[in-house]
Amino acid sequence: MQAILAGAVLLVCLSTPLMGGMQYPRLRTKRLLPEPTPGAPLAVGLGSWVMWLLMFPVFRVGFTGTRDTWICVVLLVLCVLVARLMVRMTAPARLKGSRMLIAVRTLVLCCVVAGVMAPLDARVDRQPMAGMTVIYATTAAVLGLMRIVDHGYFPLVLLRTALWKVLLAVVTGYWIHHTGGTLTPDPDEATAGTLLLAVLWWSLAGLSAGCVVAVPVRLVRWLRTGPPASPAPPGVTPWPPAVGAVWTAELTHDDNTYKERPVVVLERTPDFVRVLGVTSVDKSTRRHGYLKLRLSEWEGVLTKDGWLNLEIAHIPYCDFLWRRGECPQRVWDELCGRADVRERSAKAGPAPGFTFHYRLRSAMNAHVGRDARTVRADAGNRARRAWTRQKV
Structure with a gap:
């Protein structure tokens, strides 16, 4: 039961970034909300299952002959197309037209999934659900990190997200170890459940590490020169502001x-x-x-x-x-x-x-000073009239 609960917590943590943008605008009543992608979890869930169906025969057949080689090539091409579709569905609208970026992300996703499946394939070949979970965990971690980076406009808010992910990784890792599990199981001897928990945990750890690395990259530039022109602030369209x-x-x-x-x-x-x-x-x-x-x-x-x-x-x-x-x-x-x-x-x-x-x-997604329109000129800083502003 403890293993099931830990696995459920890890799956939820991995799936959360796929639900929508990670950060909200400063004035929610004035800007549009970050673009939601309700189809992203479904796309990743179905796409990861299809990727497993395509990759599994490649590991089983191998490039052992001319006919087998052509079969594997076709399957890998189909796998790349499925991965590209998932990358496009989870990317924000402003990046969908960037073919080079989509191609690079697709290649990264395929390489990471193949690298995880290679040592674990022998243990999950008779348990399709286990294989699907392994693929889903890896895919959700990679695409979730991409979504966090795409929508993580405010660096210190991104840092808060990263710290929450790290805390969850530490807590679940201690939980798994305390209940007799291991985070580094031997693929040839461990049970399918132990392997699944380890893959889920390492996927969450990778997602957390990616967030932690992205924070200083964004924060250093922000503190030196100010907010960048790219990526766009959450919920602001069209972007960037055009001359005139x-x-x-x-x-x-x-x-x-x-x-x-x-x-x-x-x-x-x-x-x-x-x-x-x-x-x-x-x-x-x-x-x-x-x-x-x-x-x-x-x-x-x-x-x-x-x-x-x-x-x-x-x-x-x-x-x-x-x-x-x-x-x-x-x-x-x-x-x-x-x-x-x-x-x-x-x-x-x-x-x-x-x-x-x-x-x-x-x-921090905050503003220095006070809003001159919400503070009466004849009152102190703490006296505020009712919020009555409406979007033009």
Whole structure:
């Protein structure tokens, strides 16, 4: 009974990453949720069974003759096609068109599955369910790691996921050892149940190790230069922000407050985006630094007349929320020819939102400071009015 419970826990841990994206956006009411893939567990379950049916004869027949060689080649080709289908079904939409990446991941999946099946094949040849579980565990670990890396945008949230996986691996490993099992059984002498538990545990350990390795790779770059342009923040489509597009973004101010504002994208760089912010506050007394935007020309993009701040702001990629539309061509042509579109003054200091403590907080899927729209101007920081914002 203990072995069955341990096996069930390990299977659930391996299957969880296949259910959907691992991380959620900062504002769940404002961004789309990470793309779910409800068919991924079914695809892996059926695909792993088919892969076992195709790989099993290859190990049994072998490349012993011309006829057997051709049979094995055909079976391996079919196995690669099944693996490619599983990789595509579990990959996010933005990566489905990358043929080279899909091909590399397919090759990795096939090699790992074949490497696991080779020493265990003699023990599971008479127990199809055992063979299917071995293939499923290996396939779920490889594809689950790919999904975690694909959806693990915020590094410190990814670290939390990695620590949970490591903790579960340690607990289940101790449980298996305490109940008389072993994590390194001899394939020629161990029972099928012992082999299955060992394969499940090592699959979870491999998934945990992959998460742990991915964290510093993401975190070091994030803390040095800020949130990257790729992969896309969870739930944000389309991506990346196109030049001339109008987006809603969290615009950080010098006093560490931030507010959701429409912004016009001017230029993308590897580490941030140059934008012009839109405000609804009347700026008629400061026409030299602002451009009047009339609702009649911005229908469907803005909800009221506004003013475009001609001082360029730098926004991290993680602060983009959703796309509102396109900047009218007349306004864009005017912006390209205006001499008063200017960079931030050097006397104002570095752009807000790019200090180390901001990058550290954003890696946790959080924000430094407070939301200027949810805190009353005449109240302290703890006084908040009711949440009434709705998506435009």
